[in-house]
Amino acid sequence: MLEGLMIGLSTAFSVTNVLMVIGGCLIGTFVGMLPGLGPMSIIAIMIPVAITIGDPSAALILLAGVYYGAIFGGSTSSILINAPGVAGTVASSFDGYPMARAGKAGKALTIAAIASFAGGTVGVVLLMIFAPMLSSVALLFHSAEYFALMVVGLSAIAAFAGTGNVAKAVLMTLLGLIMATVGEGALYNLPRFTMGLMDLQSGFSFITLAMAMFALPEAMYLVLNPARSETGGEGGKQGEIKDLRISRAEARSIAPVIGRQSIQGFFIGVLPGAGATIASFLGYAVERNIATHEEQQEFGKGSIKGLAAPETANNAACTGSFVPLLTLGIPGSGTTAILLGALIALNVTPGPRLMVDDPQIFWAVIVSMYIGNLVLLVLNLPLIPYIAKILAVPRTFLIPFILFFTLMGAYIGQNNATELLILVGLGLIATILRFADYPLAPLLIGFILGSMLEDNFSRAMQLYNGLGFILERPMTLGLLVLAALLVVVPSYRARRARLRAEGVADD
Amino acid sequence: MALDRWVALVILLICLVYGYTAFFTMDASLPPFMQRNPVWPSTFPKLLAVLGAVTALVILLGLEKPASEPKAQDINYRRLHDYNLGQALSLLALMAAYAFLLRPAGFLISTTGFLILGSLILGERRFHLMIPIALVATGCIWYLVQEVLGIFLRPWPFFLGV
Numbered sequence: 001m002l003e004g005l006m007i008g009l010s011t012a013f014s015v016t017n018v019l020m021v022i023g024g025c026l027i028g029t030f031v032g033m034l035p036g037l038g039p040m041s042i043i044a045i046m047i048p049v050a051i052t053i054g055d056p057s058a059a060l061i062l063l064a065g066v067y068y069g070a071i072f073g074g075s076t077s078s079i080l081i082n083a084p085g086v087a088g089t090v091a092s093s094f095d096g097y098p099m100a101r102a103g104k105a106g107k108a109l110t111i112a113a114i115a116s117f118a119g120g121t122v123g124v125v126l127l128m129i130f131a132p133m134l135s136s137v138a139l140l141f142h143s144a145e146y147f148a149l150m151v152v153g154l155s156a157i158a159a160f161a162g163t164g165n166v167a168k169a170v171l172m173t174l175l176g177l178i179m180a181t182v183g184e185g186a187l188y189n190l191p192r193f194t195m196g197l198m199d200l201q202s203g204f205s206f207i208t209l210a211m212a213m214f215a216l217p218e219a220m221y222l223v224l225n226p227a228r229s230e231t232g233g234e235g236g237k238q239g240e241i242k243d244l245r246i247s248r249a250e251a252r253s254i255a256p257v258i259g260r261q262s263i264q265g266f267f268i269g270v271l272p273g274a275g276a277t278i279a280s281f282l283g284y285a286v287e288r289n290i291a292t293h294e295e296q297q298e299f300g301k302g303s304i305k306g307l308a309a310p311e312t313a314n315n316a317a318c319t320g321s322f323v324p325l326l327t328l329g330i331p332g333s334g335t336t337a338i339l340l341g342a343l344i345a346l347n348v349t350p351g352p353r354l355m356v357d358d359p360q361i362f363w364a365v366i367v368s369m370y371i372g373n374l375v376l377l378v379l380n381l382p383l384i385p386y387i388a389k390i391l392a393v394p395r396t397f398l399i400p401f402i403l404f405f406t407l408m409g410a411y412i413g414q415n416n417a418t419e420l421l422i423l424v425g426l427g428l429i430a431t432i433l434r435f436a437d438y439p440l441a442p443l444l445i446g447f448i449l450g451s452m453l454e455d456n457f458s459r460a461m462q463l464y465n466g467l468g469f470i471l472e473r474p475m476t477l478g479l480l481v482l483a484a485l486l487v488v489v490p491s492y493r494a495r496r497a498r499l500r501a502e503g504v505a506d507d
Numbered sequence: 508m509a510l511d512r513w514v515a516l517v518i519l520l521i522c523l524v525y526g527y528t529a530f531f532t533m534d535a536s537l538p539p540f541m542q543r544n545p546v547w548p549s550t551f552p553k554l555l556a557v558l559g560a561v562t563a564l565v566i567l568l569g570l571e572k573p574a575s576e577p578k579a580q581d582i583n584y585r586r587l588h589d590y591n592l593g594q595a596l597s598l599l600a601l602m603a604a605y606a607f608l609l610r611p612a613g614f615l616i617s618t619t620g621f622l623i624l625g626s627l628i629l630g631e632r633r634f635h636l637m638i639p640i641a642l643v644a645t646g647c648i649w650y651l652v653q654e655v656l657g658i659f660l661r662p663w664p665f666f667l668g669v
Binding site for chain 1: 658
């Protein structure tokens with residue numbers, strides 16, 4: 001591990017790569033603050049830039065920096081104007097915004113930055129310990145197990161969609177998988193489901209799909225409902241960030257929270273489908289439950305513990321979500337799915353072989369995450385009062401730019417104007433799906449995993465001359481049973497709970 | 508019928524068409540040497556079509572009921588007319604127009620136009636701000652994409668020859 005760390009340090013500390021981290025963090029913070037462009041959209045927009053860079057380590061370092069920056073930017077807008085740019089930072093607004101209203105915006109931002117830094121740092125250390133372990137186990141896997149493991153990942157994502165929404169999430173995953181079969185498959189070199197259209201010959205582009213699924217519906221929501229981007233009025237006053245310092249007593253009181261949440265957040269992040277949002281809400285709930293009675297009264301009114309908990313947890317979870325991505329090649333969240341797409345575009349195959357074949361990439365990413373955390377704390381925090389000025393830009397200027405960047409992201413990747421029409425069409429569909437309360441992240445994850453899932457499935461079928469691999473390999477069978485349970489059990493329990501509730505009502 | 512069921516119905520139809528293609532028309536064009544393989548290009552799509560159709564039916568028939576009341580959405584599609592629907596649709600149309608005009612009109616003209624018209628649709632009338640911002644932003648982005656990233660974007664309309 002130490003040897004790997006050295007490789008990582010020497011790669012990450014080249015001048016270009018340090019500039020990449022700093023640039024990535026700044027761009028990410030800037031954009032993450034805006035309503036409508038979350039980490040997924042900004043990473044998708046940056047992918048063509050990353051591909052132009054060419055060197056996979058530098059490109060990945062840039063994207064990881066953008067990711068961290070965007071999360072931090074999201075926290076900033078949660079705290080300052082109660083408008084989280086990212087779902088993972090919603091919980092930060094519970095106590096962060098009341099603190100800002102009480103004139104303690106600077107203190108809240110410092111706590112957020114320190115908590116994020118600590119969460120990210122502990123996360124990186126845990127990642128360094130667990131990723132190689134998981135990698136060495138995963139090296140024993142065959143295509144049959146990979147297929148089963150991906151099915152488990154996809155079902156877990158559906159299962160975490162919440163009660164009553166599991167079927168919808170499963171359907172979206174399947175739709176993503178169906179979309180992935182459009183175009184020429186890697187295994188067969190035969191065009192499939194192209195409907196005779198030349199533009200679909202190479203299938204849908206995942207950058208276009210990512211833009212259409214996330215950036216465009218969010219922008220449409222901002223247009224439809226101006227209240228979502230309301231930043232004026234009393235929000236303007238909180239823009240005043242005066243004192244960034246925190247006292248020693250405050251630091252002492254949040255230290256145990258940070259310690260607990262960085263570990264809990266990391267392990268939640270490792271689970272596919274859970275991710276930063278669940279980690280932050282759970283972190284908040286846990287800390288409120290174990291706080292003393294007086295401290296509990298403070299939660300929701302500007303408690304520093306209530307701010308530190310979700311901030312630590314979401315950053316640790318972001319780091320944790322890199323574990324399945326780097327070791328198994330399976331993304332657990334929409335953002336890591338986009339990173340996986342970027343890796344594939346850079347000709348890097350994530351998975352257990354990554355550590356063996358390209359150790360410099362693997363370790364450079366880990367080291368740069370750490371540098372990213374440091375950059376956020378040392379460089380971004382003092383700059384926040386200036387970066388936050390972007391929140392004052394009126395929506396009539398902001399929205400056309402958001403739409404334009406969405407279009408550019410899709411265009412640059414493909415250099416094809418038809419791609420823009422596909423983007424608008426898919427964006428409209430995605431907006432309707434959002435109205436109907438269908439989760440969109442499973443669709444994108446299904447799409448990105450689709451070709452790998454089919455490749456592994458086909459290879460296992462060929463090896464065993466049919467579906468025999470399911471019964472002949474106990475681990476495959478076990479994983480597939482687990483996948484089925486993950487989908488069925490929550491619906492079954494919800495059904496039973498409902499029946500019981502109705503039964504009580506009847507009595 | 509609620510919107511989510513309509514969506515499920517549409518997806519069900521997509522799965523049926525997709526499944527029909529996979530089960531009945533795709534294999535006809537399969538070269539003979541591939542036919543001896545245990546797995547065909549249509550194998551995985553067949554599986555997806557069946558699973559997709561079943562899941563869509565589960566939603567359509569309301570087999571999975573929400574455990575509690577549906578959560579309050581930030582936009583209620585039943586009252587879509589209360590929101591800025593016209594603006595949203597105009598912006599979508601503007602994006603489509605941009606797609607058609609980007610090549611023939613060149614990047615600089617179509618992008619400046621897009622940014623100005625976009626603000627206009629959203630109700631902005633301060634032209635002394637809109638025009639310079641759009642011009643400067645377009646120029647900067649063109650320079651970044653073309654010169655720094657090295658991706659070709661034709662700046663001027665087709666008749667200017669560049």
